Amino acid sequence: MDLSGTSAIVSGGASGLGLAAATRLHAAGAEVVVLDRPDDASSTRAQQVAAIGERAHFVGGDVTDPSAAAAAVEAATDRAPLRAAVSCAGVASPGKLVGRRGALDSETFMHVLAVNTGGTMNLMAHAAEAMQANELRGEDRGVLINTASIAAFEGQIGQIAYSASKGAVASMTLPAARELAATQIRVVTIAPGLFETPMMAGLPEEARTSLAEKTPHPARLGRPEDYALTVEQILTNPMLNGEVIRLDGAVRMEPR
Template sequence: MELNGISALVTGAASGLGAATAAHLAKQGATVFGVDLERSVAAAQAPAGLTLLAADVTDEESVRAAVARAAEGPEPLRLVVSCAGIAPSARILSRKGVHDLELFHTVLKVNLLGTFNVMRLAAEKIAETEADEHGQRGVVVNTASVAAFEGQIGQIAYTASKSGVAGMTITAARDLAQYGIRVVTIAPGIVATPMLAGLPEEVQDSLAKSVTFPQRLADPTEYARLVSMIAEHDYLNGETIRMDGAIRMAAR
């Protein structure tokens, strides 16, 4: 699938993986619509070729409106990338007590339900477009994490949510195959997002040394380039791809 001349929707686009992906796709010639929370959109500066829209990925109506906006122009909506997510830390049991049930619910709602909500509503719109000569209409790229496979201490909610995203991949690909829509998930390792940038330098160095090779944090632009490669590689479907420098997370 060619990126030039299509419309793309990216969630979590005000910062981190989403911002890097939105900017990269715009440089490739896509008309990009970035979705994030209203407060994040208000504080962000959109690069050329990117339109930022305020929406909550867990809310049906605001996501439906954002998808409609991305699909209303002359360029067909072909690519949807879900980067929105949260990663609070809490153990099942700790000195602070038992894991808060509402926190667990919130993480699942944002990371898993939010991803599903965006995927289903975007797929509905993509399915209305005209297929290319190979019967293809579009691609959905979701974001899991290596925590889906080796969640660390304190990541129980995050692990559950990201395991769910990875687990949906093959079923979603099968569900949407008849409409010419591919579904692929990326499971990043340790990426130098704004959240990690706030950690002390010695902590960042320690994290980098835990990566097998290359021993550094991933750059968000590397995630963005992988998204574009997935979109352009028509035979990638139903797979979760680890982008992690061969790291295997330890317990802590």
């Protein structure tokens, strides 16, 4: 899909995989709206987005709030027809089903689902509603791209909430693609493996090296640019639809 004269939304686009995707979509010619948490005293999310380029725009909001997704869609469609919506916002709160402090706290569990699954659904729904009014460009009116994880398939001990939330994102892909086929909107999910992200950057170098060596080939951590390339490839290949794409270098995670 040619993105010139179009708009795109990336949730969680002020850092990590989302920032790389937003940067690539901007380079492809789109007006890019980034939906991310509002700045606070220790954050420069808006500045990160502004640094992408003059067609990058920051919208502060909580993805669990449907009005935030609606505001991002409005900001995008005010500039150009919305053709792509990429959901990258997520949290990875660890926790065993039964840990040292007892049973997993349901509030923690539901918060992870609210952000990772509910936040994805909010953007999907509001973006798809706007895309349905588009004229066809090629064979599509728009494309929804979601982010799951290999934890959806090989969740490790301590990933109860995260695996559940990402498994739900993966499971939404096919029914959404089937529903939206009637209006020529595609839905594809990327399931990244071990990637260089802000969360990964906080680990000791020894731990990072150990994780990188788990990936058969290439034997390294995935780079945000690898994810962004996949986003672009999905947009340009009209036969990619209803699919969950593992982007993991053939890694399969052990229980711990």
